[in-house]
Amino acid sequence: MTTQLRATATVKNDQRALLLGLCAVLLWSTAATAFKLALRELSVLQLLCVAIWISTLALLITLAWQGRLELLWRELCATPLRFLAMACLNPLLYYCILLAAYDRLPAQQAQTINYTWAIMLALLSVPVLGQRLVSRDWLAVISGYLGVVVIATEGNPFSLQFTSVVGVALALSSTVIWAVFWLLSTRSKGDPTISLAAYFVCAAPLSLALCLVWGGGLPEVGTGLLSAVYVGLFEMGFTWLLWSTALQTASNVSRVGNLIFLSPMLSLVFIALILGEAIHPATLVGLALIVPGIILQQRSSSATS
Template identity: 25%
Template sequence: MQHTKGNILGLLTIFLWSTLALFTVYSGNIPPFELLSISFFIASLIGVLMLKKQKRSFASLKTIPLKAYIIGVSGLFGYHFFYFLAIKNAPAVEANLLNYLWPLLIVLFSALLPNEKLKWFHILGTILALIGAFLLVLKDGSLEFDTKYTLGYAFALAAALIWSSYSVISKTLTHVPTFAVTGFCIITAILSFIAHLIFEQSITPSITELLAAVMLGLGPVGGAFYLWDFALKNGDIKILGSLAYLAPLLSTLILVLVGVSKMTTSIALACLFIVLGSIISSKQYLKTIINLLFKS
């Protein structure tokens, strides 16, 4: 039951991540690290409410092992830090494509975990989804890996490696309760604010921009991390890694629906590859997933 619940919450996390682009668009001119500090502040409040609901004191965060804090903060802050550096130091298309290697890396790295087996359909499905992500990121633009952007590409690869490693290592930390993410978010909010002061010029956000930042904290850059932690520790990490490619797909479709982007042939092909890849990689659980969808 926990296994199925983990997979469902993992899918919900992916849906939340798909709103990232939409709320980022509406966040307007808020600098990246200022936006992160606001979002992770909201995420921290979610964790505090979680502690209260579980009748735990704030001091409960002191019981979390230092190792878990190092892994958690490295994952949350490290990923976003290198991702934003990548966007600043390389063309967005190429940086995003390299960043979208993280779901594939999750599937591959999961083979290193005890009692985990990588089967042919996991690899095939993830590769098809990666092709879809490639088409999605490319759209009608050009793709050229220029050596002058090597540093930016390195940052994007670092981001992909950090998030995939964090996700796979989290699978081994089943003894660490999900409320520990509260501590990770608090430290990440502080580090993001420090990075903002070092790298950026502060702005006063408008009401719309501030609401978008709050929504990011409630969803894709905040609340989603609690769900992802539970999903990783209880669900099937290979399935979750493959399904993660639905995030950029759904994100693009949401932008199309609200009129920010337009449907193109490459987006349609991306839909086909990502959905096909996700179905193939989830082959052994397909019947269970269909039953869950129709029963709910």
Template identity: 30%
Template sequence: MLAGLGALLLWAFLALLSTLAQGLPPLQLTAMSFAVAAAIGLLVVALRGEWQALHQRPLVWAHGVGGLFGYHALYFAALAHAPAVEANLLNYLWPLLIVLLSAPLLGLRLGSRRLAGVALGFAGCALLLGGGARFPAEAWFGFLCALAAALVWALYSVIAKRLADVPTGAVAGFCAGAALLALLAHLAFEPSVMPDARQALAVLLLGLGPVGAAFFLWDLGMKRGDPRLLGTLAYAVPVASTLLLIMAGAGGFTWQLGLALLLVAGGGWLAATAR
């Protein structure tokens, strides 16, 4: 559970670090960040002599690479074809989907307290991200991509528990595969930009944290922890991310943020105390 919470904490830094990388095309940033994560992960695998962790069946590779790359590709497509606020709100259905899918895919009981907890978490997220949200019909493709991204990440997360025999070291290979696919997509659809010192530092920090260690920690959390509780607590990510941006001088504290914080905290408490 602590590993899963560590992943959520690292993801809270994603928006802040992404602002440092502003100016790099999204797919190029994804490819570079995943390349850093893969290089460090493969180095750890080599030092520990655990190369067998990369010898996995095709289904496992499809799950790992497809989940990491598929989610990011769909998310960036959503931002490109729909308003960012609305796309983000739909994308943050993934914590709710993790909780709901835990019942049919893992046979885990939900219960009214846990469902109430995740509902409060989503309400806090909607209050924070969805103020004045509108869903114009012409942006249907972007909204569809955002929903697909949420579903892909929820399925990736829940199915990880069904693949508990796969060592976490395999995530290093998944990152390498995601980096390769992102590079190919970047070369096909985007111009390349030479990063400056600020952008290069952002790429390094992203590869170390939100697009690196976070995936290894999340894999541990999903396989050994309670996906229902982690799914509910995931609604703290947009709140914590907003607080970090405010601390960095990118905004001010609002009543919506304060209420969202209370809703997410209350939802987490309900989920944590559910039996």
């Protein structure tokens, strides 16, 4: 994806990109709240199944509207095992681990820890892509994971007494899965929307099997089911299309990309207002360490690229 697009109708395109980007960030900011609402009534595998199926349907409808379903079929037939392997990584494994973390941790902790995936991406780029970390990268890593410890121990980092050791481990593991998926997906030369739809098409029947065998069966109609539908539409599928379109429409990708830093703070607002979680001061301190770490790491990547 190029940083600069053609200069024609720049103002119009940038305005549209900004609007789409803000909409995507706003919707993503509600994801943590929707996760917790759904998990009050559903098991992890039930939530996973419903969300994946809803997202799959949304992506297929989008491609049908664009007249590109045939292209999806051709791509699936060309490399079915690759798409299946990637689907097992994301959305299946990634969201299964992430939702299990949310099931064990307060929403404010799970969502903020998960936000360190960008720092994990920098670490994994060393063995996977052969990149070299400079001093600025290491400062970003230290800052980010110090923030994780502050959040997970609720402001007592030296006590090392976590709200849930398993929950924190799962939240950090989800960042590894996402970073690996991201690094592998960068090697794909195909259309990102087609690839995303293919991953979900492959994951849908597997998620149903997991739900029926180990997840307690299909969920009943209620708040949990509605929340799972919301997750499928606005965390996994539709919002990604908004964000992708915003980046493609912008004359400068970084201007839209920086909007993502609004997400964790907005998410805390929804968590407090809807879930009724009292935001712990340690969460804000940890976030104040994580976000600058991510910004520092991104600037370092830009400087060395």
